[in-house]
Amino acid sequence: MSQQEIPPWxxxxxxxxxxxxxxxxxxxxxxxxxxxxxxxxxxxxEELKNAKDDEQIYKYAGNLLIKVTKDAILxxxxxxxxxxxxxxxxxxxxxxxxxxxxxxLQTKIDDMLKGRAQSAQPDRxxxx
Numbered sequence: 217m218s219q220q221e222i223p224p225w226x227x228x229x230x231x232x233x234x235x236x237x238x239x240x241x242x243x244x245x246x247x248x249x250x251x252x253x254x255x256x257x258x259x260x261x262e263e264l265k266n267a268k269d270d271e272q273i274y275k276y277a278g279n280l281l282i283k284v285t286k287d288a289i290l291x292x293x294x295x296x297x298x299x300x301x302x303x304x305x306x307x308x309x310x311x312x313x314x315x316x317x318x319x320x321l322q323t324k325i326d327d328m329l330k331g332r333a334q335s336a337q338p339d340r341x342x343x344x
Contacts, residue, residue: 226328233321240314247307254300261293 222230264286267273273289274281 226325227326229321229328233318233325236318236321240279240311240318243307247311248305250300250303250307254297256268257297258291261290261297264290264293267304302326322337 264273267286269286271286273284273286275284275289275292276282
């Protein structure tokens with residue numbers, strides 16, 4: 217089918233499908249980034265558990281390293297972990313919704329095309 221042969225309704229549905237697929241991909245990328253951040257936070261928390269209470273601990277603040285207490289950084293990392301877990305949950309739900317929408321729209325387009333293809337074929341049952 218050339219561009220002119222594609223009916224407007226099909227072009228519209230295909231554009232919508234493409235948009236949904238792009239949204240799905242964006243959510244998947246965001247989720248992957250948050251999961252990487254969560255993994256990094258977990259590693260930092262594990263290292264802190266092994267650190268002695270009197271050990272010097274530093275954290276990045278822009279281009280600087282700032283000395284912090286173990287309790288303060290533990291609290292900060294726990295908050296980050298909670299936020300990352302929440303974001304992962306929300307992004308996971310969005311991912312499922314977009315996947316379902318893509319699947320539904322693909323099915324709808326396929327059904328519309330099948331219906332159109334069947335209506336374009338001559339009815340062979342009446343010639344028997």
